[in-house]
Amino acid sequence: MKINTLVYSLVQGIKNIGRNKMFSIASAATMSACIFMFGLFYILVTNFTGMVKEAEESVAVTVFFDSGLTDEQIKTIGNQITKRAEVANCVYVSADEAWEYVKENYFEGKEELAAAFEGDNPVANSAHYEIYLDDVEMQASLVQYIEGLAGVREVKKSEAVANTLSDFNRLISYVSAGIILILLCVAVFLISNTVTVGISVRREEIAIMKLIGATDFLVRAPFVVEGMIIGLVGAVIPLVLLYILYGRIVGYINDRFDFIGSMLNFIPENRIFHGLTPIAVLLGVGIGLIGSIWTIRKHLKV
Amino acid sequence: MITLEHVSKAYSAGVPALNDVNLEIEEGEFVFIVGDSGSGKSTLIKLLLKELDPTEGTIIINGKYLNKIHRRQIPKFRRNIGVVFQDFRLLKDRNVYENIAFAQKVIGEPSSRIRKRVPMMLSMVGLAPKYRSYPRQLSGGEQQRVAIARALVNEPKILLADEPTGNLDNNNAWEIMKLLEEINSKGTTVVVVTHNLEIVKVMKKRVITVKKGAIVGDSKKGDYSDED
Ligand SMILES: Nc1ncnc2c1ncn2[C@@H]1O[C@H](COP(=O)(O)OP(=O)(O)OP(=O)(O)O)[C@@H](O)[C@H]1O
Ligand SMILES: [Mg+2]
Numbered sequence: 001m002k003i004n005t006l007v008y009s010l011v012q013g014i015k016n017i018g019r020n021k022m023f024s025i026a027s028a029a030t031m032s033a034c035i036f037m038f039g040l041f042y043i044l045v046t047n048f049t050g051m052v053k054e055a056e057e058s059v060a061v062t063v064f065f066d067s068g069l070t071d072e073q074i075k076t077i078g079n080q081i082t083k084r085a086e087v088a089n090c091v092y093v094s095a096d097e098a099w100e101y102v103k104e105n106y107f108e109g110k111e112e113l114a115a116a117f118e119g120d121n122p123v124a125n126s127a128h129y130e131i132y133l134d135d136v137e138m139q140a141s142l143v144q145y146i147e148g149l150a151g152v153r154e155v156k157k158s159e160a161v162a163n164t165l166s167d168f169n170r171l172i173s174y175v176s177a178g179i180i181l182i183l184l185c186v187a188v189f190l191i192s193n194t195v196t197v198g199i200s201v202r203r204e205e206i207a208i209m210k211l212i213g214a215t216d217f218l219v220r221a222p223f224v225v226e227g228m229i230i231g232l233v234g235a236v237i238p239l240v241l242l243y244i245l246y247g248r249i250v251g252y253i254n255d256r257f258d259f260i261g262s263m264l265n266f267i268p269e270n271r272i273f274h275g276l277t278p279i280a281v282l283l284g285v286g287i288g289l290i291g292s293i294w295t296i297r298k299h300l301k302v
Numbered sequence: 303m304i305t306l307e308h309v310s311k312a313y314s315a316g317v318p319a320l321n322d323v324n325l326e327i328e329e330g331e332f333v334f335i336v337g338d339s340g341s342g343k344s345t346l347i348k349l350l351l352k353e354l355d356p357t358e359g360t361i362i363i364n365g366k367y368l369n370k371i372h373r374r375q376i377p378k379f380r381r382n383i384g385v386v387f388q389d390f391r392l393l394k395d396r397n398v399y400e401n402i403a404f405a406q407k408v409i410g411e412p413s414s415r416i417r418k419r420v421p422m423m424l425s426m427v428g429l430a431p432k433y434r435s436y437p438r439q440l441s442g443g444e445q446q447r448v449a450i451a452r453a454l455v456n457e458p459k460i461l462l463a464d465e466p467t468g469n470l471d472n473n474n475a476w477e478i479m480k481l482l483e484e485i486n487s488k489g490t491t492v493v494v495v496t497h498n499l500e501i502v503k504v505m506k507k508r509v510i511t512v513k514k515g516a517i518v519g520d521s522k523k524g525d526y527s528d529e530d
Contacts, residue, residue, distance in 0.1 A: 004407070004410050004412065004413075005410050008407055010400055082471070101489075104422045128311075163420035204391070204393075205393055206392050207391075208393065210377075210380075211351065211353075211380065211385055211391075212380070212381075212404075212405045212408050212452070213378065213380035213408065213409055213455075213456075214377060214408040214409070215374075215377045216374070216377070218408060218410075
């Protein structure tokens, strides 16, 4: 392909948009709305996924043993747990370590109080395994398994938090996928309409081009360029908006609601937009491409 | 240069627009095609441009069998043929210069060549001073000159004209015909469809008469009279 042809297609594509302002603006605006919604859901889902992940990492199943178990027996239980696929990590906490933890966390500044217990570990029976999971959803079956092991006295779990989070995450994903799908159809439809108008406005010119000996490519390319530019604009606008909004909202929440802010760990905007930007741009340009090519095939039989 | 062998064209099941046409046009000829309205003249032109395909028969242009030209090669094929119409078909939002340059841009000519060729064409058709005018600012005759300049800017071997003077008064019609004759004298094969029998008689060229889709007359230079 000659460079002239490329330049021609680009220039004509931009001119098409200029000649067809209202429709182009309408399509770009709809596209912006679509991608804005998409970005919004993306941000929500990414944050929730992050939080669920975090919950999964911090939520542990704790396993206590029957009293009088030997180290050997405890080790056997540990091996049986570690073998399970859903277990990411299994840490043994001895009674002494558990006591140290209690001292640090509950007797801080009251060392004399703690000293009263010295030599007589009040949590002597609290040696346990802390088990971290790869996937919170597997927790129930794991707990069931462990409870069935010999020598296990008690299994503590933290089902509620993790399950609620991952259910919520799934709900958001489904809803957003549905909404995005509908919006994308609307966007394709509008781009297609814009290109259709462009084609009908330029019907005469197209006929002349064909008589003069313009290739199909040259006749079609400006419309494809038109669709792609609309898609690109429709992606960049919401990206900029979301970038500004995200920073502000996260800042606001962290400032105003200390309590929530410390509970929720928002993903830094750079990391979010590192992932979102290429997806949004591809989506916009892709829709523009699909919308215009589909229309050209329908209305521009060269 | 142009050969038609047993060419028929039917738009739909019914009376064919062209019926078993045989025709031979030599390189460098100037040919008029005349005939009643609806006799099939424009259909013939469209066949030569491969805008339409014949339902039967063979068309050979410049040694090429038209039925063997692949869809994708049509643009390239058309670059050998210049064409003008009764309604000029200029781009209204572009001035004279741009309209002519457009034909070169479309086929990817480098701008250095465009800058050379367009002024040449403009002076050939006598419109050099008006190169920045828009079509609506020009008379019909001037618009047709622009169309001719555009048709010739890529140096086609053949120029097809479908009623090029149909929208023009007598004076302008004559000027356009003289221009076509001049172009022909430089070697381009020229085929002109026209209703202007007065001009046809005076110019003494080969005249092909079409009637109800068939060629009913083919008179050599100067032999034509409208009794056929
Ligand atoms: N696209 C079409 N579909 C169906 N029939 C057509 C079509 N184009 C032309 N015809 C028919 O074919 C016949 C020949 O038409 P054509 O346009 O070739 O005539 P013409 O000689 O150019 O007439 P005119 O002098 O009025 O321009 C006519 O009967 C016309 O009605
Ligand atoms: Mg006609």
